[in-house]
Amino acid sequence: MAILMALDPFGDFGKVLDESIRQANNRHAPLTILAIAETFQDIQHDYAGLSGASEELFTQVRRKLDAAKLEAIKQGVTPTVLIETGPSPAQNILDCAEQQGADLIIMGHREKKGLDRFLLGSVAAKVIAHARCSVLVVR
Incomplete structure (x- = not known):
């Protein structure tokens, strides 16, 4: 059993981290924490001033990932941490x-809210629809 936690660096990941640690401890499973520094490379112009923000974004995501790792260690799990970049967090x-052979995401x-819900879709919905393993969504 291998567990992959997808960390949302712009949301409150406390509940997701707690559940991931609980699952890893209960199953004696290795935990990988993945954070995505979402890029906007698919957008052809400077979208809301984000074109030069990639290094700052990566640093911010790294800080959240490091905080999650420290908390996991405090709770008895030494996770592998990964940071990826790309325009599609779900992918x-x-x-x-x-790649990690995860049995559980x-x-x-x-x-x-509003039109965003229908136009953009949900990362969680895309992962659930296409994952080859079980997916646990924490609210």
């Missing part, structure tokens, strides 16, 4: 799950 999660769900 990054799915690819990492395959644990992730959060960020509620989208």
Whole structure:
């Protein structure tokens, strides 16, 4: 059994981390924590001033990942941590799950409102639809 936790660096990941640690401890399973520094390379112009923000974004994501790792260690789990970049967090999660041989993906769900819900879709919904292993979504 191998567990992959998908860390949302822009959301509150406390509940997802707690559940991931609980599952890893209960199953005596290795835990990998994956954070995605989402890029905007598929957008052709400077979208809301984000074109030069990639290094700052990566640093911010790294800080959240390091905080999650320290908390896991405090609770008795020494996770492997990974940071990936790309325009599609769902695809990054799915690819990492395959590469790591994950039997379980644990992730959060960020509620989208209005048209965003229908136009953009949910990372969690995409992962659930395409994962080859079980997916636990923590609300």
